[in-house]
Amino acid sequence: MIVYEHILPHAIGFLAVLCRLGGLFIFAPVLGSQSIPMRIKTMIALVMTAAVYPLISGVAPAIGEATLPMLGWIVFTESLIGLSIGLLATLPIVGLQVGGALMGHQMGLAAAQVFNPTLDTEADTVGQLMLYLGLIVFLSIGGLEAMHLAVAHSFDRIPIGGFNASHTPLALIVGALQSGFELAFRVGAPVFCIMLVESIGTGFLMKTVPQLNILSFGFPLKILLGIFTLIAALSAVSIAGSSEVERATRVFLQWARAA
Secondary structure (H helix, E strand, O other): OOOHHHHHHHHHHHHHHHHHHHHHHHOOOOOOOOOHHHHHHHHHHHHHHHHHHHHOOOOOOOOOOOOOHHHHHHHHHHHHHHHHHHHHHHHHHHHHHHHHHHHHHHHOOOOEEEOOOOOOOOHHHHHHHHHHHHHHHHHHOOHHHHHHHHHHHHHHHHHOOOOOHOOOOOHHHHHHHHHHHHHHHHEEEEEHHHHHHHHHHHHHHHOOOOOOOOOHHHHHHHHHHHHHHHHHHHHHHHEEEEEEEEEEHHHHHHHHHOO
């Protein structure tokens, strides 16, 4: 009985921290991967919660004062905060994957689909390459630690049960979506330009030499040109992706730390 008296006052607070951290496991890079078993995700969430809970300054309602609607609201809003941080972190990586998918489509590799366990969808090979490039950059700059730190700081900005509509980072999410689409076209621009030149060249060749079968060498030529262009531009692509992932990391950290 004495043990329960010490545990029950912390039940709602611990649940709230667990839900806020658990929101990261919906969209966040690596943590939201479908390839990680649910039991492992649960263990990671519990360990992260045990590390953050003693440091929070918010005061949760006592277990005797909590009603079922209040508990439901706390679970929903706390999960929404973690989900927002994870979404801000993953949008630049998705932008890289979209850019890779567009490049693969222009190169004629769209038919070569592979299963992507991270997003539980099918993706082409170039899109997978860009996705893993973004994940490597995210991990190398300490993105996982930054997300954990952002959730810990978010309790100073939004105490437990104190969420309202003004706390939703809707403007940041819209800006991240715009930046993600811009990043997709930036990383795919070299391949797009080369494919445009190749299409114009083969079109002129087909009109001037109609006896030549364009289909016999047009597709292999397009794939080779696209691959060589991608290899040549890979350094610039990695720089663009790194800057965007770092910028997104700074954005959600600054949002979480703002008072």
